[in-house]
Amino acid sequence: MNWSPDEEQAYVARRRKRNLVIGLVLGAFACLFYGITISRMAG
């Protein structure tokens, strides 16, 4: 690959942000199922 340092930096920043969002979504998904379980037990 022949990326310039600027392109490389922009790519890494985008990837980091994307990974962060994926992590947050997976965390939210786990919380969602926890909430579903508790709500169903309560209901």
Add this chain to the structure above:
Amino acid sequence: MASNPHLTQPGRAPGGALPAALSTADWRDYWSLLKPRVMTLVVFTGACGLFAAPGHIHPFLAFVAILCIATGAGAAAAFNQWWEADIDAVMKRTASRPLPSGRLEPDQALAFAIILSVASVVTLGFATNWVAAAWLAFSIFFYAVVYTIWLKPRTPQNIVIGGAAGAFPPIIGWAAVTGDVTALPLLLFAIVFAWTPPHFWALALFVRSDYANAGIPMLPVTHGVRETRRQILAYSLVLAAVAVAPWALGLLGAVYGLSATLLSLVFVALAARVAASTTEEPAEMQAEKRLFKYSLLYLAAIFAALVVDRSVA
């Protein structure tokens, strides 16, 4: 091609897909795949179906149900954009979407759509019941396959079928509470179904050159402006009849009945003005633009009236 920086970046094989690990997409591209503006309508009608249903649902499960309906609709929209990337590329309105602009690879969009579809259906099933989950699965299949892949490119009545695809959320919301589907949610389905053609054809009249350029057989392109106006009025009359039916059949009360009657009268009046219009110039189509804007208000008001009526009953 040279004008698109995403297609000329290092690491992309000429004419080939960029490896997913090197994707230039960020989370906003994935978000826009979900068509968030369309999602608001789906969330609203789904929530109204849920609130109007008899019975009780835990507030958190109600929230999850609405979230799943929205996610399922987003997944269907992602399927739609994955399939129509080449068409989107030649339409002004859609050329900047993530796939035609090259920010996102088709495989990424397809994987995203599949993951969201499965996650939304399974989560809804666990959170509420499998009847609602089955309706959600069917609605995604209907929009992605029956509408987008099969009928949209083949028939000028594509919007009528698309209307069915977008009309499922009230049924899903209702089923999430009750576990079954009765006459009222089916009538709510019918309202969105009958509302869609006049709503979209009003828009299609003043952007018809876009559809013509993309080769999509929209009614104004295949049958002309005059026939489209005639059908807008015909569907508006059907919509008015369907909209007052829940009250006429005794399923809803006077609050809804009065609201639906007044709102529908205005809708039909605006549609009649469209039918009487003779202009062929999109810039001069004021009656069509007015009907399009009013149709958005109409659907929101009809469903709001439904919830208010059920609340006071």
